[in-house]
Amino acid sequence: MKDISKRGMNTKLIHAGQHIDPATGAVATPIYQSSTFAFRDADHAAGCFGGQPGYKYTRLGNPTTEALEKNIAELEGACGGLAAATGMAAVNMVYLTLLGQDTHVVATESLYGPSRMILENEYPRFGVDSSFVDSTKPENVAAAMRDNTKLVYVETPANPTLKMTDIAACAEIAHQNGALLCADNTFASPYLQNPLELGADIVLHSMTKFINGHTDVVAGMVVAKDPALLAKLAKVHYNFGGTMDPHQAWLVLRGVKSLGLRMDRAQENSMKLAAFLEKHPKVEWIRYPGLESHPQYELGKKQMRGPGAVMSFGVKGGLEAGKTLINNVEVPALAVSLGGIESLIEHPASMTHAGIPAAERLKADITDDLVRIAVGCESYEDIESDMARVLDLI
Ligand SMILES: *Cc1c(COP(=O)(O)O)cnc(C)c1O
Numbered sequence: 001m002k003d004i005s006k007r008g009m010n011t012k013l014i015h016a017g018q019h020i021d022p023a024t025g026a027v028a029t030p031i032y033q034s035s036t037f038a039f040r041d042a043d044h045a046a047g048c049f050g051g052q053p054g055y056k057y058t059r060l061g062n063p064t065t066e067a068l069e070k071n072i073a074e075l076e077g078a079c080g081g082l083a084a085a086t087g088m089a090a091v092n093m094v095y096l097t098l099l100g101q102d103t104h105v106v107a108t109e110s111l112y113g114p115s116r117m118i119l120e121n122e123y124p125r126f127g128v129d130s131s132f133v134d135s136t137k138p139e140n141v142a143a144a145m146r147d148n149t150k151l152v153y154v155e156t157p158a159n160p161t162l163k164m165t166d167i168a169a170c171a172e173i174a175h176q177n178g179a180l181l182c183a184d185n186t187f188a189s190p191y192l193q194n195p196l197e198l199g200a201d202i203v204l205h206s207m208t209k210f211i212n213g214h215t216d217v218v219a220g221m222v223v224a225k226d227p228a229l230l231a232k233l234a235k236v237h238y239n240f241g242g243t244m245d246p247h248q249a250w251l252v253l254r255g256v257k258s259l260g261l262r263m264d265r266a267q268e269n270s271m272k273l274a275a276f277l278e279k280h281p282k283v284e285w286i287r288y289p290g291l292e293s294h295p296q297y298e299l300g301k302k303q304m305r306g307p308g309a310v311m312s313f314g315v316k317g318g319l320e321a322g323k324t325l326i327n328n329v330e331v332p333a334l335a336v337s338l339g340g341i342e343s344l345i346e347h348p349a350s351m352t353h354a355g356i357p358a359a360e361r362l363k364a365d366i367t368d369d370l371v372r373i374a375v376g377c378e379s380y381e382d383i384e385s386d387m388a389r390v391l392d393l394i
Helices: 009-015 042-049 063-076 087-098 113-121 138-144 167-176 227-240 246-256 259-278 297-303 318-328 358-363 380-393
Strands: 080-084 103-108 128-133 149-155 180-184 202-206 220-224 283-287 310-315 344-346 371-374
Touching: 009 063, 009 259, 063 080, 063 220, 063 246, 080 087, 080 227, 087 103, 087 113, 087 149, 087 180, 087 202, 087 220, 087 227, 103 113, 113 128, 128 138, 138 149, 138 167, 149 167, 167 180, 220 227, 259 283, 259 310, 259 380, 310 318, 318 344, 318 371, 318 380
Parallel strands: 103 128, 103 149, 149 180, 180 202
Antiparallel strands: 080 220, 202 220, 283 310, 310 371, 344 371
């Protein structure tokens, strides 16, 4: 399709990076399930290895994977993308490229568990120091910057607290200090938020979540604004080897086409459920970017096109009551992950964030009573009546 960059978001979701296969007319991008690609002759091979366009070996690039990279790059307004085997492979691609001996990273304290745990437990071996701050206040990020800070790493909305970080303000702080800003955009998806437009240098996704959306693939993506930066990331990525398989890319391409439809529906369900929970007498507190009671409701409206479909809340009676809730719901499955077509519920303090020391968890507001629900696309009446029934049990 011509002029894809001028088209609407749903047109981009469906068509960006893809073309009718010239050999067969196939409308869906074929799965090029080949590990290697033959060259016409020695000169062609030398040219491809010397930087000319052309496929060489699937770890270094594959037509199916490339279609997905172009798709997400277009959605995020990036110069290109790098598909990764998992979201964590994407996170590590960024850390490994930008951090090293005697460097420092400033990160959101309420991060996806493993994104924080590897900085705390693994990267110190390579001489990397980290500061975790409440990035809802940009001044905390500014105060943590050091001469050797190479990366500001934010997640917004953050997992599982749904706290938001001002991307434009953090980009300015990072750049003033000669550092780069990376935003984990998994919770919003490119449908709702584009951090590169707000000044971020790198955006990453766990495509396991909203982008694929069908709870059947793990996958990650990194996109960047500057071609030189993307090339630097690519060099590390291709040699460390956390790259994506073409079959996996094909499944994600199938999922991304319906991202807008799924997000609209899940968001509609979320708005109704959040309003229901907020006024329910058994609910102690709730945090959802779509509620005016969210401390950063205005920031959400400024940098996102919608509040998303994940919320966290606490019930009266704390952890025990929360357990009763998650043990008795029927519509959401008791499972980690989010952004799928089905609703999922989990308890971060004993599940996804159990690896973070309790005191640190509390400092980041990941309280023991926090229950996270990722709202899916089921009939809303079923989600609400299920929740009403279990809230009556506690
Ligand atoms: C799930 C998730 C990741 C990690 O992705 P995987 O695909 O599980 O490796 C990173 N960041 C956020 C915000 C996530 O939700």
